Amino acid sequence: MNTTSWSINQQKGVWQNSITARGIWAWLLAILLTGFYTVLYFFPEGWFYGLTQLFDPLSLLMRGLPADKWFVYGALYTFSVLLMGGKFLFKYRNNRYQTLRTISVMFFQTGFSFLIPAFMQLMNQPEYYFTYFWPLKDYYGTPGALQYYGHATSLSVYFIGFSALMTFVGTPVLTYFLGKRWYCSWVCGCGGLAETAGDPFRHLSDKSLSAWKLERWMIHSVLVAVVLMTGLLWINSWQQGALLGKFSQSYASIYGYVIGMAFSGVIGVGFYPLLGSRVWCRFGCPQAAILGIFQKKQSKFRITVNGGQCISCGNCSTYCEMGIDVRAYAQRGQDVVRASCVGCGICATVCPRGVLRLEGAASDISVRANQERTVHVRWEDVKRL
Amino acid sequence: MRIIILGNGISGVTCARFLRKHSNHDITLISDECDEFFSRTALMYVYMGQMRPRDVRPYESWFWEKNRINRIKTRIESIDFQQKLLVDEQGNFMPYDKLVLALGSIPNKFGWPGQDLDGVQGLYHWQDLESMEHYSRGLERAVIVGGGLIGVEMAEMFHSRGIPVTLLVREKAYSDTVLPKEEAEMVGRHLRSHGIDLRLETELQAIEPDASGKKCAAVLTHYGERIPCGFVGLTAGVRPNIDFLINSRLETGRGVLVDPNLKTNIPDVLAIGDCAELRQPAPGRKPIEALWYTGRMMGETAAYNLLASPGSEKVYDPGIWFNSAKFFDIEYQIYGSVPAQLPDHLDSIYWEHSEGKQSLRLVFDKQHRKIIGFNLLGIRYRQEVCEQWIRTQASIEEVLANLGLANFDPEFSDQYERELLSIYQEKTGLKIHLKQKRGLPGVLRFLQKRTTDSTVHTNPNQL
Numbered sequence: 001m002n003t004t005s006w007s008i009n010q011q012k013g014v015w016q017n018s019i020t021a022r023g024i025w026a027w028l029l030a031i032l033l034t035g036f037y038t039v040l041y042f043f044p045e046g047w048f049y050g051l052t053q054l055f056d057p058l059s060l061l062m063r064g065l066p067a068d069k070w071f072v073y074g075a076l077y078t079f080s081v082l083l084m085g086g087k088f089l090f091k092y093r094n095n096r097y098q099t100l101r102t103i104s105v106m107f108f109q110t111g112f113s114f115l116i117p118a119f120m121q122l123m124n125q126p127e128y129y130f131t132y133f134w135p136l137k138d139y140y141g142t143p144g145a146l147q148y149y150g151h152a153t154s155l156s157v158y159f160i161g162f163s164a165l166m167t168f169v170g171t172p173v174l175t176y177f178l179g180k181r182w183y184c185s186w187v188c189g190c191g192g193l194a195e196t197a198g199d200p201f202r203h204l205s206d207k208s209l210s211a212w213k214l215e216r217w218m219i220h221s222v223l224v225a226v227v228l229m230t231g232l233l234w235i236n237s238w239q240q241g242a243l244l245g246k247f248s249q250s251y252a253s254i255y256g257y258v259i260g261m262a263f264s265g266v267i268g269v270g271f272y273p274l275l276g277s278r279v280w281c282r283f284g285c286p287q288a289a290i291l292g293i294f295q296k297k298q299s300k301f302r303i304t305v306n307g308g309q310c311i312s313c314g315n316c317s318t319y320c321e322m323g324i325d326v327r328a329y330a331q332r333g334q335d336v337v338r339a340s341c342v343g344c345g346i347c348a349t350v351c352p353r354g355v356l357r358l359e360g361a362a363s364d365i366s367v368r369a370n371q372e373r374t375v376h377v378r379w380e381d382v383k384r385l
Numbered sequence: 386m387r388i389i390i391l392g393n394g395i396s397g398v399t400c401a402r403f404l405r406k407h408s409n410h411d412i413t414l415i416s417d418e419c420d421e422f423f424s425r426t427a428l429m430y431v432y433m434g435q436m437r438p439r440d441v442r443p444y445e446s447w448f449w450e451k452n453r454i455n456r457i458k459t460r461i462e463s464i465d466f467q468q469k470l471l472v473d474e475q476g477n478f479m480p481y482d483k484l485v486l487a488l489g490s491i492p493n494k495f496g497w498p499g500q501d502l503d504g505v506q507g508l509y510h511w512q513d514l515e516s517m518e519h520y521s522r523g524l525e526r527a528v529i530v531g532g533g534l535i536g537v538e539m540a541e542m543f544h545s546r547g548i549p550v551t552l553l554v555r556e557k558a559y560s561d562t563v564l565p566k567e568e569a570e571m572v573g574r575h576l577r578s579h580g581i582d583l584r585l586e587t588e589l590q591a592i593e594p595d596a597s598g599k600k601c602a603a604v605l606t607h608y609g610e611r612i613p614c615g616f617v618g619l620t621a622g623v624r625p626n627i628d629f630l631i632n633s634r635l636e637t638g639r640g641v642l643v644d645p646n647l648k649t650n651i652p653d654v655l656a657i658g659d660c661a662e663l664r665q666p667a668p669g670r671k672p673i674e675a676l677w678y679t680g681r682m683m684g685e686t687a688a689y690n691l692l693a694s695p696g697s698e699k700v701y702d703p704g705i706w707f708n709s710a711k712f713f714d715i716e717y718q719i720y721g722s723v724p725a726q727l728p729d730h731l732d733s734i735y736w737e738h739s740e741g742k743q744s745l746r747l748v749f750d751k752q753h754r755k756i757i758g759f760n761l762l763g764i765r766y767r768q769e770v771c772e773q774w775i776r777t778q779a780s781i782e783e784v785l786a787n788l789g790l791a792n793f794d795p796e797f798s799d800q801y802e803r804e805l806l807s808i809y810q811e812k813t814g815l816k817i818h819l820k821q822k823r824g825l826p827g828v829l830r831f832l833q834k835r836t837t838d839s840t841v842h843t844n845p846n847q848l
Contacts, residue, residue, distance in 0.1 A: 009435070009714065012545045016434035096797040208445060304825060306793055307768025309709055309718075311677050312395070312443045313427035318436050327443055348795055352711045354718060354765035357793050361825035 010091050011203075011319060011350060019273065020200050026273035034270030041261040045069055063121040071118075077193065078114040082106055084196040091199075097345050097358075101185055105192035113189045126152040128159045131187050133166040135226045136287035138255070141167065142230060143237035172294055177360065179301025180291040181343025188287075190280060193269065194321065195344060198277025202346065205276035205323035212323070215283050215340065222259055223289040229255050259284065278321040282340055292339030300360035301343065303336035305329065309355045316347035316356060330355055387411040388691060389471065389481040391461060395677055396658025397487035398422045399684030400691075405452045408692055412453070415471070415479075417460035419511050421446065426677055428514045429538045433545040466634050466651045483653045483691055486630075486641055487684070488660035490623035490675050499592030503600040505617040508535050517542070520616045524548050528604045528614040530589045531621035532560050534710045537572075539618045540581050541713055551582040551612055553589055553604075565725055565733070568762055571741055572712045579713050592617055623675050625660040638662050640673050646698040647687050655690065657683035667703060669722060679703055705772045706758075714763075715742055720771035721758030723748050731757060734781075734812060736804045738763070745805055749781040756784045764801070765793035769832060785809055785817045790831050792823040 019025040039047050048069045055075055059067035085106040092098035112131040121127055126149060134141030140163045149160035174182045184191045205211075232248035268280030281288050295301060303326070310333070316326035322340045326347045329336045336356075348356040388404060390397040393416040401412050414422075427441040449456055459473040464484070471479040492507025494500045504520050506513055517539075527543045529536045532554035540550045556562060558569035559576060576583050588607040595602035603613045625640035636642045636650040640662030647655045658680040659673070666672045682703055690698040710717045723746060727733060732751045737744040743763035749756050755778040759771050770791045774784050788802040806817050821827050 011435045013434040015437050095795065097795045100797060209447075306765065307707070307772070308678060308681070309707070309768060311426040311709075312424040313430060314424060314436055314440045314443065315427075315430065318440045331443060345795065352716065353709045354716050354793060357765075358796060359825040361829055 009350075009352070011315070014200075014203055020203075022204065022274060029273045030271055033272065034266050037261075037266040037270050040069060040073055041257075041265060048072060059118075062115070062118040065121060074114055074117075077189070078109055080197045081109045081189075081192050082196075084199065085192075088196050088199050092349065095349055098349060101181075101345070102195060104186045105188070105195055108187050109189050109192045124153070126156050126159075128156065130159075130162065131189065133163050133171070133287070134230070135167075135223065135290065136188075136190075136285060137163075138226050138230065138260075138286075142233045142252075144233070171291065172298070175291055175294040175301075176299050179299050179343050179358075179360070180288070180295040180341065181301070181358075183291060184281065184288060184342035185344045190264065190268070190285065191342065194272075194277040194281060198272050198321070201272045201277050202321035203276070203318050204274065205278060205282070205321055207317050207320070207323050207325045209325075212325075215323070218283040219285070219289045219292070219340075222263075222284050223286040225255060225259065226286045276321055276323070278323075278342070281342065282322050288340070288342075295341070296337060296339040300362040301341075302359060302361075303329075303341065303347065304357050304359050305333050305335060306353075306355045306357070308333055309353050311353055313352060315350040315352060319346050319350045321346070326356070386482045387413070387480065388483045388485065389413045389415060389479065390485040390487055391415050391471070392487035392489055392658070392660075393418070393422050393456065394425060394487060394489050394658060394680065395422075396489075396680035396684040396687075397485065399681045400485055400487065400657060400688045401454050401684075402452070403685050403688030404691060405454060407688070411455070413455040413457060413479075415457045415459060415461060415473075417458065417474075420456060420458050421449075423511065425509070428508060428511070429542050432514060432517060432542045461629075463629065464633065464635075466654065469653070481653075484655070485687055485691070486627075486649070486654065486656040486660060487658045487680075488626045488641075488656075490659040491626045492619050493622045493624050494619060495621065497589055497591060499594060499601060500619065502592055502594055502617075504615055505592055505601050505619060507619045507623070508539055509623060517616075521546060521548065524615045526551065526612070526614040527616040527618060528553065528612055529618035529620055530604075531619065532556055533620055533622060534712075536618065536620035537576065537710075537712050539620060540576065541579075543616075544579055544581065544713075549580075549582065551584060551614070552576065553584050553587045553606065555586065555588050557586055559583065559585070562725055565723065565727070565735075565746065565760065567735055567737060568744060568746070568760060569725075571737065571744060571762060572715065572717075574741060575713055575715055623659065625662065625673065627660055638672075645700040646690050647683060647701050648690070648698075655687045657687045663701070670703060670706070674703070676708065678707065705775050707768060707772075716761075716763060716765065718761045718764075718766055719759065720766065720768060721748070721756070721775040723758040723760040734805060734808050736801060736808055738801070743801070745801060747781065747784065747805065753778075754780050754782065756781055759791070766791045767793045767828065770828060773832065781809075782815065782817055786819065787821040787831070789819060789821040789823045790828050794823070 015021045019029065045052065045068065052067045052069060052072055055067035055072045058075065059065055059071045085102050088102050089099055108131050113129055117127045117129060129137065139145050140160065146160060149156040185195055229252050232244060232251055236244050236248040263284045264280045268284065271279055310330040312327055312331045314327050316330060320326050321344065322342060324336070324338050324341060326336060343358055345358050348358060388410050390401055390413065393414040397414055401414055404410060404412050421442050422444065423441045424443060427436060430436045431438055431441055459475070461471050461473050463472045465472065469481050471481065473479065490509060492509055499505065506516055508517065526549045528551045529539050530553045536552060540552055543550045558566060559573040561569040564572065573583055584606070590605040590607045592601050593603045593605060594600065601614065601617050603611050604617055605611050627637055627641055630641065631637060634651060640660050641649055641656035642664055643649055643656050643661045644664055647657055647661065649656050659675040661683060663672045683701060686699055686701045693699065705721055707720050727748070730751055731748055733746050733748040735744065735746045745764055746760040747756065748758040756774050758775070759766055767790070785806055788805065789800065792800055792802065800823055802819055806819060810816050
């Protein structure tokens with residue numbers, strides 16, 4: 001692979017194109033996508049009857065079962081990641097970080113979220129996703145899942161064991177060394193779709209301070225909600241339903257509808273052409289919330305700023321899919337240490353002056369993340385009037 | 386105390402920001418260009434549809450109210466330095482206690498016939514962007530005069546809309562007064578590979594009007610060639626925007642003359658940024674440096690000096706020279722001194738990628754073997770590390786052995802330090818082993834070690 005001139009300007013005309021600039025085509029696409037998700041989640045199988053039948057041969061081949069709407073969805077999802085991933089790979093073909101990361105999300109989506117679960121069904125094992133853990137896959141943390149995977153087959157107990165290991169050990173350790181990106185922009189399926197199909201819309205994220213405030217409220221509220229829900233389910237299971245009765249079950253099903261379907265699906269993907277590609281990841285995903293807390297408090301990962309070279313042009317902020325005002329840091333020479341950063345590296349790619357670099361080192365993080373490092377005069381020496 | 390800053394570019398805004406950080410004075414920014422500060426360096430990206438106007442504003446609108454920085458959009462026609470009054474276009478008087486002139490630049494015009502026709506302009510102000518947009522409609526060819534950075538930016542802008550561009554450059558190679566020969570040629574090749582009609586050693590003779598006599602229709606080169614065009618970009622440098630102050634009590638040369646504390650000859654009046662001309666520039670530096678980076682440093686220094694008690698003012702110190710640019714797809718960085726023509730006492734080692742879009746050049750002193758400067762195309766180097774080496778006069782061998790520390794390219798991208806080492810070996814017969822790889826942990830050890838050595842002179846520009 002050739003990595004010369006990896007900084008080719010790839011964003012020309014983005015704001016002059018109807019589909020990427022919230023024009024009529026963007027609205028039509030948004031209506032189409034939200035419509036698709038609404039039907040998928042909230043209307044019965046029958047709506048997808050014809051489409052499902054179309055996927056029967058593939059489904060029978062892969063898992064020995066006729067297709068259902070979730071199989072159809074998985075197939076379309078994977079197809080989108082591969083197709084748009086191919087487009088992304090061509091667009092950023094001169095940048096090795098971008099290509100490796102994209103090959104990785106394409107691989108994990110195709111292998112671990114599509115082929116392997118299907119193959120497991122073919123082998124009479126329960127369907128299981130190795131790349132989703134509690135709390136994003138909230139089910140894997142519930143007594144119901146333990147009960148089910150604990151007894152389904154002789155192998156399936158290891159699945160749920162792996163899931164628990166990733167939640168409690170894998171996540172903090174990997175995030176300490178690599179930052180949140182090991183998951184969000186290299187492995188995760190939601191991230192995979194955002195990075196490939198969502199890439200043309202990344203600039204639509206809101207960069208304002210008020211959006212950042214809203215983000216912190218929302219994402220941590222969802223985290224609290226999922227922790228509460230899991231806790232309730234465990235208390236309920238322990239008390240045999242004596243304490244809370246049906247409350248925890250209905251709480252869980254409301255969470256599933258509101259967060260799992262309406263937020264992550266309908267809004268999260270359906271609004272790509274209007275709100276950008278990472279709405280769910282930024283405002284809703286409880287996994288991202290936990291990874292973000294680790295990244296902010298205990299991680300080597302940061303984006304460093306190359307001295308005083310920033311020209312405040314704003315390309316980094318504009319193309320940050322997470323809505324981070326990267327420029328606000330860069331122009332002060334301050335390292336970017338933000339809970340929401342998924343480490344996609346696009347800020348460093350679009351920077352026309354080579355100011356940003358994704359790095360890992362812990363020794364001076366407290367100093368380098370200080371405000372206003374591009375200090376020309378030492379203000380400690382000030383003798384004021 | 387009422388402090389008025391005339392001009393809301395990077396110099397003026399930086400000054401206002403630091404004044405507010407450290408004081409409670411009444412701060413007012415006056416501009417006739419626009420209401421809100423924007424990044425001048427990003428004008429091209431707005432034209433190319435890469436960012437919206439609001440995306441090139443580094444601060445949200447609430448920033449100014451929150452920080453109590455008043456903004457007034459008006460044109461100042463004259464200054465009464467005696468009465469400490471500004472007079473604007475409507476005849477309003479505005480009193481000040483302290484005044485900072487951050488007036489910026491205007492494009493150079495060298496008296497070419499037709500230079501004031503419609504469709505003939507530079508690219509500096511927001512209004513220039515608007516008129517470029519206006520003249521782009523149906524434009525069949527643009528001619529750009531001048532081999533500087535703005536010329537290339539303009540060429541890239543038109544190129545992004547498929548408008549053919551002819552670039553007239555006086556020199557033998559593109560920008561060869563700034564870049565060494567190999568780099569200048571690389572940039573020239575790169576421009577041509579994008580279809581830019583680059584005419585070297587070609588000067589503008591005149592600009593011809595169309596039938597109406599008002600708008601440009603063609604340029605005439607000094608070879609007598611006539612190139613029809615609906616737009617002429619004048620990008621042969623800029624000069625201080627101080628015409629309205631000439632013949633006032635303010636001492637001016639090409640710019641507003643300032644002492645090392647950025648003070649003018651008039652008490653309580655400072656000048657910063659593009660419009661300031663240093664009476665005694667630092668060794669090796671020019672009296673006027675119309676750069677984003679120096680503007681920002683001056684803004685900060687001026688803020689300090691406005692607040693400092695008499696006698697404790699800071700000397701403006703631009704630190705070790707650095708600059709950056711981008712020529713289409715090729716990024717450019719320079720640290721320290723890299724003369725276009727190497728004088729006899731300097732030598733350099735140069736490596737260029739076989740594809741001709743990346744290069745590295747290290748300049749050093751022949752006799753003492755000390756590193757002097759770094760010149761990079763298509764490769765990113767770390768400013769802090771390069772500055773540290775230059776400041777501490779590291780030997781070329783030490784720099785080469787640790788060159789990985791300077792590498793700031795993205796993860797997984799190819800590294801070319803070894804190539805440079807083998808070129809050095811060919812040249813001198815000395816074999817050097819690369820001791821340091823790319824990456825922040827090593828850099829931090831290097832920088833921390835150096836800063837604990839108390840012998841090292843601390844530079845005010847140290848980051």
